[in-house]
Amino acid sequence: MEDDTFGTGELAERPGYTGRHGQGGGPSAEPDVLLDVPQLRVDEIILDVEDLSAHVSVEANVLNLLRLSVGADVQLGGVHLEIRGVEAQALLKVRLDKIAEIINRVLTTIDRNPEIVDQIVPPLGAVTSELERTAGRSVDEVSGAVGSTASDLDRSVADAMTGEPGVSDGMAGEPGVSDAMAGEPGVSDAMAGEQVVAEAPQHAAEPAGSNEGTPRGFLRRLKQERNTEELSP
Amino acid sequence: MSSASEGPHENAPDIEFVATVKAEHLRFRQVPRTDIRFSGTPSYESSTVSRRRNLPDRVAADVDYYDVRVDYRLINRLRDSGAPPQPPHPHL
Numbered sequence: 001m002e003d004d005t006f007g008t009g010e011l012a013e014r015p016g017y018t019g020r021h022g023q024g025g026g027p028s029a030e031p032d033v034l035l036d037v038p039q040l041r042v043d044e045i046i047l048d049v050e051d052l053s054a055h056v057s058v059e060a061n062v063l064n065l066l067r068l069s070v071g072a073d074v075q076l077g078g079v080h081l082e083i084r085g086v087e088a089q090a091l092l093k094v095r096l097d098k099i100a101e102i103i104n105r106v107l108t109t110i111d112r113n114p115e116i117v118d119q120i121v122p123p124l125g126a127v128t129s130e131l132e133r134t135a136g137r138s139v140d141e142v143s144g145a146v147g148s149t150a151s152d153l154d155r156s157v158a159d160a161m162t163g164e165p166g167v168s169d170g171m172a173g174e175p176g177v178s179d180a181m182a183g184e185p186g187v188s189d190a191m192a193g194e195q196v197v198a199e200a201p202q203h204a205a206e207p208a209g210s211n212e213g214t215p216r217g218f219l220r221r222l223k224q225e226r227n228t229e230e231l232s233p
Numbered sequence: 234m235s236s237a238s239e240g241p242h243e244n245a246p247d248i249e250f251v252a253t254v255k256a257e258h259l260r261f262r263q264v265p266r267t268d269i270r271f272s273g274t275p276s277y278e279s280s281t282v283s284r285r286r287n288l289p290d291r292v293a294a295d296v297d298y299y300d301v302r303v304d305y306r307l308i309n310r311l312r313d314s315g316a317p318p319q320p321p322h323p324h325l
Contacts, residue, residue, distance in 0.1 A: 057248075057272065069274045070274075070277055070309050071273070071309065072248055072272070073269070073270040073272070074267070074307075076265060077265075077267070079263075080261065080262040080265075082259070083258065083260075085257030087254070090250070090252040092248075094247065095249075098310070099247065099311070
């Protein structure tokens with residue numbers, strides 16, 4: 001290797017350059033992150049690469065007071081090459097001194113001006129309040145919907161027990177309820193339709209024993225059995 | 234040698250990549266597509282420098298290059314204004 005590389009030659013003479021030999025001095029002479037490939041030798045490389053990318057970045061946030069980031073993206077959309085007798089060196093350095101210094105200044109400023117924090121808290125409080133309002137509203141909506149459905153169910157069950165024909169009509173007339181309960185609108189609608197058809201003759205004539213399978217029929221049967229027991233010796 | 238924006242060098246860069254590649258023989262079967270992007274918040278100073286020997290700035294496909302050497306350097310640094318942070322807006 002010759003000595004006039006960027007690391008030891010031209011670049012080393014640039015102000016601020018802190019190469020592997022430590023030129024530049026000061027607290028930034030040593031990087032916080034170092035990736036060093038000091039010497040790589042390969043006889044032959046046949047490289048066939050598509051969409052190769054490399055990303056290096058440093059990010060630092062202090063509440064919503066400070067947002068720092070610095071980075072570099074390198075993309076190789078396509079590289080197809082043949083190379084022989086290769087010698088390579090690579091060095092990646094990341095320094096955090098400046099970012100640490102900026103953060104330190106921010107913290108010092110906060111320390112000397114604590115009212116800054118007071119100006120940060122209200123937005124957080126507003127966010128919390130909004131979350132609470134949203135959560136409360138959602139709970140109210142859900143409980144309201146559940147309460148409405150429950151009252152409908154109570155009314156339906158009560159009607160069913162008393163034999164009122166509006167039971168199935170009520171269920172059929174609120175497809176949202178039956179759909180939600182059944183999960184298959186077609187099925188619940190078909191059941192409601194069947195019940196309506198079955199109920200129609202009850203209004204017309206109500207023949208004895210015509211609704212043995214219904215709650216009304218069950219109540220009537222109980223009453224008859226009770227009368228029979230009372231009459232029997 | 235090609236150079237992007239050159240910033241002041243009063244500080245060491247926050248990110249620095251230096252590479253040197255030498256080869257006895259180099260042949261591109263296809264002209265490479267490359268892209269370099271820098272980012273920084275609130276502001277940054279970036280620089281890329283490359284020095285080539287026996288290799289043009291724009292290479293050609295299916296051309297043999299001999300005794301090639303490329304020195305490359307990439308840096309990016311935060312631009313430090315030195316000003317203290319401003320208090321956030323109450324409504325932000």
